[in-house]
Amino acid sequence: MSMEKSSVAGADPQPVAKEQTADASRGTQPNEKKLTKFYIGSIDQGTTSTRFIIFDGTGQPVAQHQIEFSQKYPQSGWHEHDPKEIMVSVEQCIEKATQTFIDQGNNIADIKAVGITNQRETTVVWDTKTGEPLHNAIAWPDTRTKGLVRELKGKDGSDELQDICGLPLSTYPSSVKLVWLLKHVDVVRKAYDDGRLSFGTVDSWLLYNLNGGKENDVHVTDATNASRTMFMNLHTVQYDDLLLDFFDVDRTKINLPKIVSSSSPDAFGSLTYGPLKGIRIAGCLGDQSAALVGQQGFSPGSAKNTYGTGCFLLYNVGEKPVISQHGLLATIAYDFGGKRRPVYALEGSIAVAGSGVKFLMNNMGFITHSHKISDLAATVEDNGGCVFVTAFSGLFAPYWIDDAKGTIFGITQHTERGHIARATLEATCFQTKAILDAMERDSGHKLAELAVDGGMSNSNLCMQTQANIIGIPVDRPAMRETTSLGAAIAAGFAVDIWKEFDELKDINQKDRMIFEPNISKEESAKMFKKWGRAVEMCRGWLDTDEANGDF
Known part of the structure; x- marks a missing residue:
């Protein structure tokens, strides 16, 4: 049976417009005019890229620029970035x-603040005295630490970590990346032993440099980014000595960023x-938290899914x-400070989403531009029996299979690129x-619709x-830069916009x-069962030496 009858042979599914709920009687128009100033x-x-967007007070982008930067893959499973290039x-x-903003006739003085949102878990280390990076940043999908993770899972106290920090031991968080650097990179270890090693996620690196580097030594991180390191206690929103001790990190030898709202x-x-x-930086959120804020996910039970390089689903669970x-992971959704308490989320992290499309484009030559993927997929009625487990970095939530590899099942002579x-x-x-499904089991509530x-x-x-497979409506905004918008909202709150x-x-x-879903629940369940079988079959592709990181 075809997955979407409306999507075959080049046809494009036509979603329906969401009914607008704005009520003109609330008198919002004068306020909107004010906010455009x-x-x-x-x-x-x-x-994979950096952008800067200037929004007006109604959340509309008025000027922007985007630049892609280099992806470095020194070895299989390794993924690095140049901190200076960033x-x-x-x-x-x-x-x-x-x-562009000035050319439109606008005045820089009308920009009230700047917010930052960033890729999370990616780990940067630099010399506190010189401000120079001591190694390439180790990017969040990097899997060089899988052998180290195996060792740590066998260490006393490993089963207590998730209750404290919300994250399971995996190659994903910043902690294991830092430990790997300390074990394998001499200049990093020496800086640590000398007490001049600064550690941070990308937000800390940006804030440090934008504030003038070593001269002003602004070294901070926000709660959403700190919650991705495995060093922060999720309940106290502070660094935890038990967590630091588990990873053998001595806080007297390392400059950790101060955690702020x-x-x-x-x-x-x-x-x-x-x-x-001279313009204030007033907001900072890890990218997935920023997307939840940009999607107005302020109520417990609301959720969003961001389909970027990876795919990240956050579900607001409230103030506990x-x-x-x-x-799944437990994380800080956002912390707007003041008299507000931090808001928490359950998160499901998928390592490969848009990067799977880029794989077909760059490695396989299937398409010339990422947006052509839909055209290619629409040349066929269904997947032709193919299931692609895109485990390029193992499988993340809810499976956490480190030794999985990307695997395509069901190829026959009938198989086409589509x-x-x-x-x-x-x-x-x-x-x-x-x-x-995992979120429903953890929370006891079924999501009514999914914002994307x-x-x-x-x-x-x-x-x-997506709607067919999850069996609930998928809600897509017209302006999809919700991650950038979330950072702007955080900054706007700080300066009373x-x-x-x-x-x-x-x-x-x-x-x-x-x-809206347009296939039966039975057909959807049949497809998902086949996917589950493929996931089980993609396990165990690494032998013992590879699994322990001995390449």
Whole structure:
């Protein structure tokens, strides 16, 4: 049976417009006119590209610039970034977008603040005295630590970690990346022994440099990013000595960033150079938390799924953390400070989403541009029996299979490129279904609909497939830069552009589209069962030496 009858032979599924709920009688129009006079900049530093977007007070982007930067793969399973190249990309994006903003006749003085959102878990180390990076940043999908993770899982106390920090031991968090650097990179170890090693995730590196580097030594991180390190106690929102001791990290020898709330008028400093010199940095959120904020996920039970390089589903659980019993992560959703308490989320993380599309483009030559994936997938009626488990970095939530490898099942002489393209899109959709099932078991509540954003959400075919597989509507905004918008919202709160979440209820709500499931529950269950069988079959591709990291 075809997966979407409306998607065959080049047809494009047509979602329905979401009914608008805005009520003109509330008198929001004068306020909207006022908000168009205020602007907020948003630095969005992602896994493969950096962008800077300037939003007005209604959440509409008015100027932006984006730059892709180098991906480094020194060995199989290794993934690195040049910290200096990341900084250059940020500086260039700010310069270009600001120039566009000025060319439109706007005034820089009307930009009230800048927010930052960033790829999480990616680990940067630098010399506290010189401000120079001591190694390439180890990116979040990197799996060089799988042997180390095996060792740590056998260590006393390993089974207690998740209850404290919300994260299971895996190659994913920053902690194991730092430990690997300390064990294998002499200059990093020496800096640590000398007490001059600074550690941070990408947000800390950006804030340090934008504030003038070693001269001002602004070394901070927000709670959402700190919750991805495995060093922070999820309950106290502070570094925890038990966690640091487990990883043999001596806090007297390392400069850890101070943990602050995600929205603050002064904690993040200000830009010390460039066209926006002197403007405050007032918000900071890890990218997936920023997307939840940008999707207005302020109520417990709300959720969003971001289809970027990876795919990340966050579910707001309120002001108390829920430690997952079904393979998910517990994390800080956002912390807006003041009298507000931190808000927590359950998270399901999928390592490969858009990167699977890029694999077909760059490695296999199936397409010339990422957005062509839907056209290729629509040349066939279904996946032709193919299932692609895109375990390029093992499998993340809710499976946590470190020794899985990318595997395509069901290839026959009938198989065409379109079948593999469709199976690639489906892989993300199936993993999203597995995460939603785990969230339902952990929370006791079934999601009514799923808000989506990110690059792959541009594909109508992919979003229709997602609705079919999860059996609930998929809700897509017209303006998909929700991650950048979330950072702008955090900054806007800090400088009093908004004071209450209720003031944001109309932001990015116009022209949203709904994808309703259009296959039976039985057919959906049959497809998901086949996916589960493929997942079990992709285990154990590494022999003992490889599993222990001995290459």
